Amino acid sequence: MGNINACVDLQRDGDVAVIVMDNPPVNALGFALRDGLMQAFARARDDAGVRLVVLTGTERAFSGGADITEFGKPPREPNLRQVITAIEDLPKPVVAAIQGVALGGGLELALGCHYRVAAPKARLGLPEIKLGLLPGAGGTQRLPRLIGIEKALEIIVTGDPVPAPAALALGMVEAMLDGPFPAAAVAWARQNATAPRRLRERTDKLEPARADAGLIDRVAAPLLKRARAQQAARACAEAVRAAAEKSFDEGAALERQFFMELVKSDESKALRHVFFSEREAQKVPNLPAGVEPRKVLRAAVIGAGTMGGGISMCFANAGIPVTVIETSQEALDRGLGRVEGNYNTSVKRGSITADEAARRRALLEGKLDFAAIADADIVIEAVFEEMELKKQIFRELDRHAKPGAVIASNTSYLDINEMAAVTSRPGDVLGMHFFSPANVMRLLEVVRGAKTSPEALATAVAVGRAIGKVPVVVGVCDGFVGNRMLARRGAQGERLLLEGALPQEVDRALTDFGFRMGPFAMGDLAGLDIGWRLRQARGTRAIVADALVEAGRLGQKTGKGYYAYGADGRTPTPDPEVEKLITDASASLQIQRRAISQQEILERLLFPMINEGARILEEGIAARAGDIDVIWLHGYNWPAYRGGPMFYAGLVGLPYVASRLEAFADASGDASLRPAPLLARLAASGEGFGSVGTARG
Numbered sequence: 001m002g003n004i005n006a007c008v009d010l011q012r013d014g015d016v017a018v019i020v021m022d023n024p025p026v027n028a029l030g031f032a033l034r035d036g037l038m039q040a041f042a043r044a045r046d047d048a049g050v051r052l053v054v055l056t057g058t059e060r061a062f063s064g065g066a067d068i069t070e071f072g073k074p075p076r077e078p079n080l081r082q083v084i085t086a087i088e089d090l091p092k093p094v095v096a097a098i099q100g101v102a103l104g105g106g107l108e109l110a111l112g113c114h115y116r117v118a119a120p121k122a123r124l125g126l127p128e129i130k131l132g133l134l135p136g137a138g139g140t141q142r143l144p145r146l147i148g149i150e151k152a153l154e155i156i157v158t159g160d161p162v163p164a165p166a167a168l169a170l171g172m173v174e175a176m177l178d179g180p181f182p183a184a185a186v187a188w189a190r191q192n193a194t195a196p197r198r199l200r201e202r203t204d205k206l207e208p209a210r211a212d213a214g215l216i217d218r219v220a221a222p223l224l225k226r227a228r229a230q231q232a233a234r235a236c237a238e239a240v241r242a243a244a245e246k247s248f249d250e251g252a253a254l255e256r257q258f259f260m261e262l263v264k265s266d267e268s269k270a271l272r273h274v275f276f277s278e279r280e281a282q283k284v285p286n287l288p289a290g291v292e293p294r295k296v297l298r299a300a301v302i303g304a305g306t307m308g309g310g311i312s313m314c315f316a317n318a319g320i321p322v323t324v325i326e327t328s329q330e331a332l333d334r335g336l337g338r339v340e341g342n343y344n345t346s347v348k349r350g351s352i353t354a355d356e357a358a359r360r361r362a363l364l365e366g367k368l369d370f371a372a373i374a375d376a377d378i379v380i381e382a383v384f385e386e387m388e389l390k391k392q393i394f395r396e397l398d399r400h401a402k403p404g405a406v407i408a409s410n411t412s413y414l415d416i417n418e419m420a421a422v423t424s425r426p427g428d429v430l431g432m433h434f435f436s437p438a439n440v441m442r443l444l445e446v447v448r449g450a451k452t453s454p455e456a457l458a459t460a461v462a463v464g465r466a467i468g469k470v471p472v473v474v475g476v477c478d479g480f481v482g483n484r485m486l487a488r489r490g491a492q493g494e495r496l497l498l499e500g501a502l503p504q505e506v507d508r509a510l511t512d513f514g515f516r517m518g519p520f521a522m523g524d525l526a527g528l529d530i531g532w533r534l535r536q537a538r539g540t541r542a543i544v545a546d547a548l549v550e551a552g553r554l555g556q557k558t559g560k561g562y563y564a565y566g567a568d569g570r571t572p573t574p575d576p577e578v579e580k581l582i583t584d585a586s587a588s589l590q591i592q593r594r595a596i597s598q599q600e601i602l603e604r605l606l607f608p609m610i611n612e613g614a615r616i617l618e619e620g621i622a623a624r625a626g627d628i629d630v631i632w633l634h635g636y637n638w639p640a641y642r643g644g645p646m647f648y649a650g651l652v653g654l655p656y657v658a659s660r661l662e663a664f665a666d667a668s669g670d671a672s673l674r675p676a677p678l679l680a681r682l683a684a685s686g687e688g689f690g691s692v693g694t695a696r697g
């Protein structure tokens with residue numbers, strides 16, 4: 001508890017006032033912290049015994065920025081801009097002593113100080129764009145004055161944090177201090193902080209842009225192209241332009257205006273929802289307090305196929321030794337050869353060094369005998385998708401795994417409880433469903449079986465995080481959350497083709513929406529035989545998809561699928577043969593083909609998925625709507641600025657979604673398209689999916 005208020009402490013070290021921010025966990029600049037800072041700086045200003053001020057935070061954070069939970073609520077003064085102005089105006093030198101993160105409003109606060117020093121592990125940045133915003137407390141005006149337009153634009157438009165050594169090289173901080181904080185900063189201040197210096201008054205770094213009218217556009221163009229949140233990216237560039245072309249006050253006013261507009265935008269609301277949903281998803285529901293994950297020092301993976309290879313790489317990349325088991329030397333060589341190839345590609349691209357690749361590769365060993373899993377703390381099965389085979393493997397794992405090892409299946413659809421039942425330790429069994437390519441995609445569905453123990457679950461989640469994944473806990477059902485919803489989209493895709501659309505039209509509806517790929521281009525990439533085999537196993541049919549496979553069109557790997565692939569084997573072009581195949585299929589079913597609008601295509605693809613999401617939520621397969629959104633973002637490349645399917649449903653309005661689903665059900669006679677009871681109820685009551693479970697709205 002500080003002596004100014006609950007969040008701020010003012011200490012004296014001789015003639016230096018040390019103001020400490022302590023608002024756990026990350027010193028978000030909520031009202032109490034702002035108010036405490038105002039009071040502390042006033043006291044330092046009025047105290048004749050104070051010659052210098054050092055402003056610092058905790059080891060974890062100088063400050064993580066404005067308090068995002070306050071957005072959309074009535075503002076309370078002092079606002080952050082007033083606090084920063086008061087600091088900048090102080091007639092005594094102020095030094096920001098940065099440990100941990102100084103992000104967003106946190107960095108803006110440091111830019112209001114007259115000097116900045118940082119610990120070697122500190123990270124400084126303006127990540128507002130990742131929330132669909134721009135820095136709103138002077139960051140777009142002060143950072144260019146400190147480090148020049150070009151670097152400032154890059155930092156603001158990418159939102160990526162700058163590690164302390166790079167910040168020092170750029171001049172964002174004056175010194176990097178190894179010693180203990182705040183003592184080292186106080187000593188530095190005594191030596192170096194001679195007089196107040198106000199960035200607001202500085203213009204020398206703006207001169208290149210003032211002398212060269214085209215500079216900003218040249219620097220901004222490639223950055224804008226890559227930026228995800230387009231509206232915010234454009235505002236960032238315009239605000240920085242104002243820094244060069246206008247006075248500080250005019251630039252700051254424009255920045256403010258953009259901020260107020262953006263904070264109300266759907267893009268920003270969606271990205272803020274994503275921020276909180278990702279953090280909420282980490283809180284595993286119904287886990288008794290005090291449950292600790294088990295230690296995982298060694299892993300094993302069964303099967304070195306597409307998924308097994310990628311999963312093994314995840315462990316090796318995180319420094320965890322991993323044993324891969326296969327049925328034959330040939331299969332093992334093939335699998336490890338693919339892993340080797342992946343590492344070589346990374347080295348060629350420059351993303352890792354050859355030494356690093358060799359170090360990772362050395363953590364992977366191949367074996368043909370199940371006895372080799374005996375030391376593993378976690379075993380992940382990734383053999384063919386066949387229940388009988390999986391059961392056989394689980395019996396083997398039960399025989400060989402050490403007591404307490406977590407035993408997981410990477411199955412896409414199958415029942416984890418059935419696999420657990422053949423072992424003597426169902427409490428240690430669960431699903432760990434990775435997404436292809438497993439070494440790249442961040443989603444991990446952790447499937448909780450009926451008998452999975454809290455410790456095993458906590459361990460799988462902790463391991464997921466340790467290997468850089470975003471784990472989301474889900475329940476057992478056919479396809480879990482992601483694939484179960486995807487199946488609804490797939491069925492509509494096929495129906496749309498039969499009713500009159502072509503693959504490129506369906507795909508365009510989704511790429512225009514923001515997906516990187518449409519469902520048919522995606523299918524071609526993954527291989528159309530995957531779905532075909534699944535349908536064969538279930539005795540179901542998809543007339544167009546089956547016809548393609550039966551004609552040898554398996555996708556990119558055979559040079560043709562829903563599209564034809566040119567010389568590079570990767571660029572899809574519409575194929576008249578496919579059009580004929582589709583129109584023939586329509587004719588054989590006596591369907592009168594019609595023109596289908598892009599709007600209808602989009603709604604037909606997304607709304608049935610959302611409807612399935614509502615069923616998943618109602619059944620408790622997902623704990624919160626936000627979990628479903630996180631799954632779609634990290635497993636299926638749902639565009640982040642659209643917030644995920646369940647959030648998107650709220651934006652377009654649940655009553656609208658429900659009414660369209662009724663219309664689709666009427667037109668097709670497919671009763672499964674009728675709104676799920678939960679969706680119907682929420683649509684009628686005016687509530688959102690966020691009101692279900694513990695999710696935020």
Ligand code: 3HC
Pocket residue numbers: 025026028064065066067068069080101103104105106108127128131133134135136137139276279280
């Ligand atoms: N406001 C409110 N809460 C915040 C927050 C913020 N700016 N930053 C983090 N939190 C909360 C998280 O929601 C989480 O809460 P929980 O424990 O209840 O789930 C908790 O702090 C810890 O966060 P993490 O789990 O993310 O902790 P990490 O140590 O992994 O990461 C971090 C810390 C790097 C600060 C990360 O939280 C982060 O990136 N935060 C957002 C930073 C950001 O975007 N700042 C800009 C805000 S907008 C702004 O400043 C506008 C200004 O220009 C006017």
Ligand code: NAI
Pocket residue numbers: 302303304305306307308325326327331335381382383384385386389393410411412413433434435436526
């Ligand atoms: P794959 O066919 O590429 O690889 C399976 C591997 O398992 C083969 O190398 C095979 O030799 C090996 N294998 C078979 N029996 C074995 C045994 N008794 N002991 C040791 N190894 C054995 O299959 P893929 O695509 O890697 O799929 C594996 C699992 O992952 C399946 O359950 C699948 O549903 C699931 N999955 C697949 C995804 C994909 O996109 N391919 C995505 C997510 C999950």
